[in-house]
Amino acid sequence: MKEIAVVLKPFDPVTTEISAEKAITASKIIMLVGRLTTACNKIQPTLRNELATTLLTKLLEDMKKCFSDENNILLAHATFLDRRFKKNGFVTGSGYNNVKDSMTAAISRQLSASSAHTISSAAPEESRSEICLQCQ
Numbered sequence: 001m002k003e004i005a006v007v008l009k010p011f012d013p014v015t016t017e018i019s020a021e022k023a024i025t026a027s028k029i030i031m032l033v034g035r036l037t038t039a040c041n042k043i044q045p046t047l048r049n050e051l052a053t054t055l056l057t058k059l060l061e062d063m064k065k066c067f068s069d070e071n072n073i074l075l076a077h078a079t080f081l082d083r084r085f086k087k088n089g090f091v092t093g094s095g096y097n098n099v100k101d102s103m104t105a106a107i108s109r110q111l112s113a114s115s116a117h118t119i120s121s122a123a124p125e126e127s128r129s130e131i132c133l134q135c136q
Contacts, residue, residue, distance in 0.1 A: 002047065004052050004055065006047075007040075010035070010036055011059075016034055026075050030089055030090060031079070031088075036063060040056055044057075076090075076098070080100065
């Protein structure tokens, strides 16, 4: 029973933090899951009880399946855009760099599309509606 308590202990502060807020922001998920994963990975080699080991393994699998860390582009973008976290919200430097590159490319595409639409606005009236349909 003691090892079960050891397995669940890292989840207590995360549960408290999430419960303290009216609404948890998506930007916190990567950081919280990263902390939990690190804590669980440190505990895993010390466990002797089969039930505790199985519980920990299942918790790690479910966290990975549900939140998929920095690979979830929606969560990664939310973390990147949250001024509280920036690089510190990511478990790895490559996670930060990947989302930074993704955001930069998305903004560039949007600016290019916007520029093309602005240039096309100077076109004659009958072709303008055709061009605008292409932008949408």
